[in-house]
Amino acid sequence: MANKIIECHELSKHFGDFKAVDQITFDVKEGEIFGFLGANGAGKTTAMRILCGLSYPTSGEASVAGFNVYKQQEKIKKHIGYMSQKFSLYDNLTILENIEFYGGVYGVSREEIKKRSNELVATLGLEKEAKKLVGSLPLGWKQKLAFSVAIFHRPKIVFLDEPTGGVDPITRRQFWDMIYQAAEDGITVFVTTHYMDEAEYCNRITVMVDGRVEALDSPARLKESFHTHSMDEVFYQLARKAKRSSD
Amino acid sequence: MKQLFVFIRKEFYHVFRDRRTLLILFGLPVVQIVLFGFALSSEVKNIGITIFDQAHDLNSEQIVDRIKTSEYFILKESVNNYSEIEDRFQEGRVKCALVFPPNFGADLYRTGQAQVQIIADAADPNTAKILETYLSAIIGQYQHELNPNVKIPYQIVPTVRQLYNEEQNGSLSFIPGVIALIFMIVSTALTSVAVVREKEMGTMEILLVSPFNPIMVLIAKAIPYLVLSLIDFIIVLLLSAYLLDVEIKGSLLLLFGESILFIITCLSLGLLVSSVTESQQAAMLFSMMAMMLPTLLLTGFIFPLENMPKIFQVISNIIPSKYYYIIVKAVMLKGLGFEYVWKETLVLLGMTTFLLGLALKKFKIRLA
Numbered sequence: 001m002a003n004k005i006i007e008c009h010e011l012s013k014h015f016g017d018f019k020a021v022d023q024i025t026f027d028v029k030e031g032e033i034f035g036f037l038g039a040n041g042a043g044k045t046t047a048m049r050i051l052c053g054l055s056y057p058t059s060g061e062a063s064v065a066g067f068n069v070y071k072q073q074e075k076i077k078k079h080i081g082y083m084s085q086k087f088s089l090y091d092n093l094t095i096l097e098n099i100e101f102y103g104g105v106y107g108v109s110r111e112e113i114k115k116r117s118n119e120l121v122a123t124l125g126l127e128k129e130a131k132k133l134v135g136s137l138p139l140g141w142k143q144k145l146a147f148s149v150a151i152f153h154r155p156k157i158v159f160l161d162e163p164t165g166g167v168d169p170i171t172r173r174q175f176w177d178m179i180y181q182a183a184e185d186g187i188t189v190f191v192t193t194h195y196m197d198e199a200e201y202c203n204r205i206t207v208m209v210d211g212r213v214e215a216l217d218s219p220a221r222l223k224e225s226f227h228t229h230s231m232d233e234v235f236y237q238l239a240r241k242a243k244r245s246s247d
Numbered sequence: 248m249k250q251l252f253v254f255i256r257k258e259f260y261h262v263f264r265d266r267r268t269l270l271i272l273f274g275l276p277v278v279q280i281v282l283f284g285f286a287l288s289s290e291v292k293n294i295g296i297t298i299f300d301q302a303h304d305l306n307s308e309q310i311v312d313r314i315k316t317s318e319y320f321i322l323k324e325s326v327n328n329y330s331e332i333e334d335r336f337q338e339g340r341v342k343c344a345l346v347f348p349p350n351f352g353a354d355l356y357r358t359g360q361a362q363v364q365i366i367a368d369a370a371d372p373n374t375a376k377i378l379e380t381y382l383s384a385i386i387g388q389y390q391h392e393l394n395p396n397v398k399i400p401y402q403i404v405p406t407v408r409q410l411y412n413e414e415q416n417g418s419l420s421f422i423p424g425v426i427a428l429i430f431m432i433v434s435t436a437l438t439s440v441a442v443v444r445e446k447e448m449g450t451m452e453i454l455l456v457s458p459f460n461p462i463m464v465l466i467a468k469a470i471p472y473l474v475l476s477l478i479d480f481i482i483v484l485l486l487s488a489y490l491l492d493v494e495i496k497g498s499l500l501l502l503f504g505e506s507i508l509f510i511i512t513c514l515s516l517g518l519l520v521s522s523v524t525e526s527q528q529a530a531m532l533f534s535m536m537a538m539m540l541p542t543l544l545l546t547g548f549i550f551p552l553e554n555m556p557k558i559f560q561v562i563s564n565i566i567p568s569k570y571y572y573i574i575v576k577a578v579m580l581k582g583l584g585f586e587y588v589w590k591e592t593l594v595l596l597g598m599t600t601f602l603l604g605l606a607l608k609k610f611k612i613r614l615a
Contacts, residue, residue, distance in 0.1 A: 052456050074458060082456040086449025092264045093257065104253030105457045133264075159456075 005030045005188050011060035020046040022211035035202030036192045039239050043211040044192050053077045065156045081150040085162035088146050091135030106153035140171035160191040196231040207238045214238045254467035276479050280486045283421045291377045295341035298325040302351035319381050343367040343378045411581050422487050423575035424548025427568040434513030436534035438472045442521035443530040469514045476510045496582030509571040515602035522609040542568040570595045
């Protein structure tokens with residue numbers, strides 16, 4: 001059995017009377033691709049912010065990569081990568097400069113940055129574009145590049161917040177190939193998404209409804225227990241129970 | 248430390264690749280100095296004047312000769328009646344007219360008194376006042392020459408010195424104001440826009456998730472603009488010295504020290520603006536309205552504070568640029584030392600500490 005790399009126990013976050021995250025309990029195993037689903041306003045983002053060391057929980061316990069979310073936020077940040085749906089590279093920096101910048105911020109040594117960025121550019125087939133401004137690249141490439149940059153410092157876990165919003169199906173497929181590759185290299189992937197076909201690609205998924213974890217299992221078993229053949233239907237059955245309106 | 252360096256380098260890439268930022272950074276100081284230095288000169292020279300001489304005698308012509316040789320006036324063709332004077336004014340060719348009555352010279356000798364009329368275009372009251380003074384001086388001088396031997400028994404002669412600016416160089420007083428304004432633009436407006444841009448682009452999120460300390464994000468943003476502000480400061484000083492012939496009297500070291508303090512004030516304001524606004528436009532607008540306008544109007548740099556209603560004088564006390572303006576004027580133009588500006592420095596220091604603290608606090612609240 002693989003090690004648990006993220007552990008949450010009755011984790012809650014309240015904003016006044018509002019329970020954005022309500023006693024969620026789950027864990028993520030090392031090397032797993034873990035899907036985090038839920039309608040808008042279900043509390044996904046709040047939960048993810050806690051796990052990324054951006055905000056403190058109100059109660060409950062959680063650890064990420066072995067570090068406590070209350071006391072060791074700085075250590076957590078060193079061991080995770082993050083990519084959001086909002087595009088996260090600098091348009092008026094070149095590909096190489098972007099890599100150098102993020103590598104530098106994560107404290108990767110200069111020689112290492114040089115070596116890895118050459119490899120990275122070669123893998124992505126962007127040798128010719130390496131010195132071009134990122135702003136001139138097509139969106140799909142930017143997205144792939146952003147993912148590569150997010151795992152450039154070899155984190156233990158990478159958090160992806162709706163990473164494939166607004167890209168075409170082919171690019172999405174290629175993007176998932178990259179995710180698989182990362183998982184094979186031992187990086188745990190924690191991904192939120194709205195696309196149910198993407199949910200199928202995950203090893204295990206949770207569905208959040210009104211701040212609670214309503215389901216947690218592999219896609220196949222979830223479909224079985226909800227007596228259906230599509231993840232869409234599973235999600236719909238769960239999300240219908242929601243009392244909160246989406247924001 | 249290395250992370251900070253990486254960050255600052257990135258910030259410089261942003262600046263040097265954005266043409267608009269570059270233009271503001273290096274075009275603006277030059278434009279402002281040239282504009283304020285030459286275009287907005289308060290000196291009045293080469294003013295068109297017309298003469299309506301009904302006397303045509305020796306005395307009237309001698310006065311006209313003196314006006315002709317004065318550098319302040321350009322003699323336009325003379326007129327023959329009052330309505331022509333009106334026409335000249337309306338055409339805009341002259342700003343003033345001098346009218347000699349018939350028998351000007353004869354009156355002068357017979358009754359010992361003659362009249363002459365000065366008509367000035369008071370649509371611009373300041374210029375009109377200055378022209379009146381010039382003409383009165385020329386006539387007074389002539390009158391004095393007519394009676395070289397007469398001595399008025401009791402005479403009080405005021406001697407005037409325009410201290411700290413003996414040559415009446417109009418450029419002097421606005422330079423400290425321009426410097427304050429440029430710091431406001433570079434350190435407040437550009438910095439706030441640079442921070443808000445990261446928010447807008449979503450890169451701020453990435454930076455906050457990174458192990459880079461959030462406070463360091465702000466520091467790394469501020470340092471490049473501190474450097475750029477200082478470069479602008481040097482540009483303004485050089486332009487003032489070599490283009491406008493302004494002599495920098497006080498200690499350069501003190502001037503730089505005080506300027507760095509004020510730049511930090513402006514940076515704190517910029518960071519504060521960036522924490523209360525969400526878009527680049529809002530940040531720009533906010534900096535312009537709330538920060539630059541008061542600098543322009545309430546520091547005494549264009550309009551004298553003493554003439555303002557009490558309420559504005561009170562408000563002006565909370566505007567940091569006012570103190571910086573006083574300090575620079577004292578050090579640069581009067582050559583005074585620190586012992587004369589320590590009070591203003593202290594006020595500025597207090598304001599900076601307060602603003603910086605507030606900016607950091609706001610930033611932290613946003614994180615939680």
